[in-house]
Amino acid sequence: MIKQVIFGDPIDTGAIVKDIEREERLSEWQTEQLGDSIVFRCALEQKDIVYGLGEQVRGINKRGGRYISYNTDNPHHNDDSPSLYGAHNLLIVDGYRHFGAFFDTPGKVVFDIDCNNSGEIVVTCPKDVRVAELTGDSAYLIAREFLSVIGRSFIPPLWAFGFGQSRWGYKRKRDIDGVTEGYRNNNIPLDWICMDIDYMDRYIDFTVNEKRFPDLKGYAASLKSKGIRLVPIIDAGVKIEPGNATYDEGIRNGYFCTNHEGKPFKAAVWPGMTHFPDFFQPACREWFGNEYRKLTELGIEGFWNDMNEPAIFYSEYTGALNSLTPPPSTETEAENNAYKDYRNFYHSINGKRVLHDKVHNLYGALMTRAASEQLDKLIPRRFLLFSRSSYVGAHRYGGIWTGDNGSAWDHLARNVRMMPSLNMVGFLYSGADTGGFGGNCGRELLLRWLAFSAFTPLMRNHTAILTRRQECYRYGDTEDFRSVVSLRYKLLPYIYSEFVKAALYGDMYMKPLGFEFSDERSRNIEDQLLVGECMMIAPVIEKGAKGREVWLPEEMTEVRYDGENFHCEQIPKGLRHIDVKLNEAVFYVRKGKCVPVCKGAQCTDELDMRDVVLLGAGSEYRQYIDDGSTKDVSEDNIRVIFKQ
Numbered sequence: 001m002i003k004q005v006i007f008g009d010p011i012d013t014g015a016i017v018k019d020i021e022r023e024e025r026l027s028e029w030q031t032e033q034l035g036d037s038i039v040f041r042c043a044l045e046q047k048d049i050v051y052g053l054g055e056q057v058r059g060i061n062k063r064g065g066r067y068i069s070y071n072t073d074n075p076h077h078n079d080d081s082p083s084l085y086g087a088h089n090l091l092i093v094d095g096y097r098h099f100g101a102f103f104d105t106p107g108k109v110v111f112d113i114d115c116n117n118s119g120e121i122v123v124t125c126p127k128d129v130r131v132a133e134l135t136g137d138s139a140y141l142i143a144r145e146f147l148s149v150i151g152r153s154f155i156p157p158l159w160a161f162g163f164g165q166s167r168w169g170y171k172r173k174r175d176i177d178g179v180t181e182g183y184r185n186n187n188i189p190l191d192w193i194c195m196d197i198d199y200m201d202r203y204i205d206f207t208v209n210e211k212r213f214p215d216l217k218g219y220a221a222s223l224k225s226k227g228i229r230l231v232p233i234i235d236a237g238v239k240i241e242p243g244n245a246t247y248d249e250g251i252r253n254g255y256f257c258t259n260h261e262g263k264p265f266k267a268a269v270w271p272g273m274t275h276f277p278d279f280f281q282p283a284c285r286e287w288f289g290n291e292y293r294k295l296t297e298l299g300i301e302g303f304w305n306d307m308n309e310p311a312i313f314y315s316e317y318t319g320a321l322n323s324l325t326p327p328p329s330t331e332t333e334a335e336n337n338a339y340k341d342y343r344n345f346y347h348s349i350n351g352k353r354v355l356h357d358k359v360h361n362l363y364g365a366l367m368t369r370a371a372s373e374q375l376d377k378l379i380p381r382r383f384l385l386f387s388r389s390s391y392v393g394a395h396r397y398g399g400i401w402t403g404d405n406g407s408a409w410d411h412l413a414r415n416v417r418m419m420p421s422l423n424m425v426g427f428l429y430s431g432a433d434t435g436g437f438g439g440n441c442g443r444e445l446l447l448r449w450l451a452f453s454a455f456t457p458l459m460r461n462h463t464a465i466l467t468r469r470q471e472c473y474r475y476g477d478t479e480d481f482r483s484v485v486s487l488r489y490k491l492l493p494y495i496y497s498e499f500v501k502a503a504l505y506g507d508m509y510m511k512p513l514g515f516e517f518s519d520e521r522s523r524n525i526e527d528q529l530l531v532g533e534c535m536m537i538a539p540v541i542e543k544g545a546k547g548r549e550v551w552l553p554e555e556m557t558e559v560r561y562d563g564e565n566f567h568c569e570q571i572p573k574g575l576r577h578i579d580v581k582l583n584e585a586v587f588y589v590r591k592g593k594c595v596p597v598c599k600g601a602q603c604t605d606e607l608d609m610r611d612v613v614l615l616g617a618g619s620e621y622r623q624y625i626d627d628g629s630t631k632d633v634s635e636d637n638i639r640v641i642f643k644q
């Protein structure tokens with residue numbers, strides 16, 4: 001069941017696309033207006049688990065923490081950082097009773113989830129907010145109800161489920177050639193390579209540095225013939241550069257955010273001083289989205305949108321170099337320059353001037369929407385698009401990556417815990433910077449991380465400039481890497497099919513164990529996940545570990561891929577210790593189910609997903625399969641295959 005209560009006069013965020021019945025008051029939450037805020041409270045039982053919040057720190061169970069939805073660029077985040085790159089204001093309480101709430105506002109929201117041992121949740125929102133209240137028989141059913149009102153997930157093409165390699169600092173064609181050769185020569189599969197800001201002319205959006213990337217069109221075509229796509233980055237800020245068409249058109253049409261005096265707001269990002277497109281204006285969205293044409297005309301079919309919180313180094317008001325100040329780890333410290341600047345510029349929303357701070361969390365989501373709506377017209381096939389900043393609703397337009405993390409074991413663990421939370425709020429196509437963005441990634445960490453990312457829809461190795469080279473062929477003996485990345489390709493018939501079915505049916509692709517199993521052990525597991533309807537994974541996320549403990553809530557088939565063959569073993573319900581070598585990824589096929597695997601290939605263009613073998617104790621599998629790029633995604637493309 002879902003109903004909504006509207007407080008004040010909230011702006012429509014676009015998160016909810018279905019009509020929901022309106023009520024006067026919430027059932028589970030006490031409401032109190034305090035000045036410009038509304039505070040919602042509810043008491044928790046001792047064993048209640050609190051799910052939700054999508055891209056956030058700490059556990060799958062959010063209990064015991066304080067979190068702030070206020071999209072922030074914090075590359076040095078840890079479990080006490082209040083804010084990350086997205087705002088996903090859903091909570092689901094799971095215990096004797098099951099209920100949830102979505103706090104739908106583009107402004108700042110503070111969640112205190114039994115942080116002071118008060119035994120209650122306290123949510124502080126701006127006074128204009130729409131609250132959707134959910135009830136149901138289980139946390140899983142509540143999540144599904146939520147997914148049913150926010151609309152269908154973005155579905156990228158098949159190649160976007162292949163492995164992607166990225167690094168900030170591929171400066172010229174030669175660098176990309178090196179990556180292509182490194183992967184192909186070592187027989188490690190690869191489908192796409194990101195182009196970071198270095199490909200542009202002085203970091204100006206929609207330009208290409210012709211000296212360093214001559215004939216990008218020809219280059220993109222020749223790479224594509226080898227089964228490799230180029231995926232360039234687009235930043236939010238447009239360089240102030242009279243004579244540049246994007247800048248000139250933006251100025252001429254009043255498409256940029258404005259300052260206190262009503263002139264275009266100036267802030268420094270990578271290109272130097274920029275203006276920010278006012279994505280709240282429909283005409284601006286259409287214009288900016290159309291600019292991607294300058295790259296789609298060169299054969300580009302995938303993009304990543306960055307710096308769209310928006311990240312600000314300094315502005316015409318704050319002056320100081322913000323990126324060099326330590327990142328915020330508490331709310332008060334978080335009063336950095338970017339936060340001050342969010343009160344220094346305005347949007348035009350339905351003809352009204354609105355301070356950015358009030359609608360901050362929607363900015364990145366609207367950039368995604370701008371790009372997606374036009375790419376849909378520009379490209380006759382499905383395209384890849386993923387963004388750093390997001391709000392619920394953007395999941396219909398693109399995927400997300402979880403922003404800047406670090407080459408450290410706790411970031412791998414956080415990646416594992418974030419995935420099911422992201423799925424609850426619709427972001428099925430998501431993943432983290434595998435191997436970690438900041439810092440130097442060692443061999444063991446990269447292999448363990450790849451063995452987890454092999455199951456996430458977005459599987460991309462990405463790292464920052466000046467860090468250790470992180471491509472899979474740079475760590476000596478490449479055999480282990482070949483084994484782990486090849487497993488991903490062998491599993492693509494399953495991963496792709498489960499992803500698309502989850503999108504079609506408004507379901508989650510990755511789930512906490514507690515969504516399907518009600519025993520206390522399953523409810524409290526933070527390092528095992530359900531993947532699709534038929535699989536459970538138990539990634540190794542500890543340094544130096546030779547294996548790990550695995551909880552099987554039911555009898556399952558344990559599957560081990562050693563680089564050559566799959567080995568299956570029936571395992572009874574219970575606790576078990578497994579050894580996991582560095583070249584392995586162990587997964588479990590659920591009771592009575594099957595997982596299809598194929599032969600694998602160096603790229604998805606060469607993958608035969610029709611020729612599959614079923615692993616597991618079940619007798620059939622319902623496989624979604626298409627040409628990998630048709631926009632006509634429907635249930636008609638599901639076929640039932642039976643075990644031989």
Ligand code: MIG
Pocket residue numbers: 167168196197233306307388403404437462463464
């Ligand atoms: O200020 O484009 O999160 O993935 O490599 C850093 C350079 C800007 C931040 C992104 C990261 C990207 C980097 N960008």
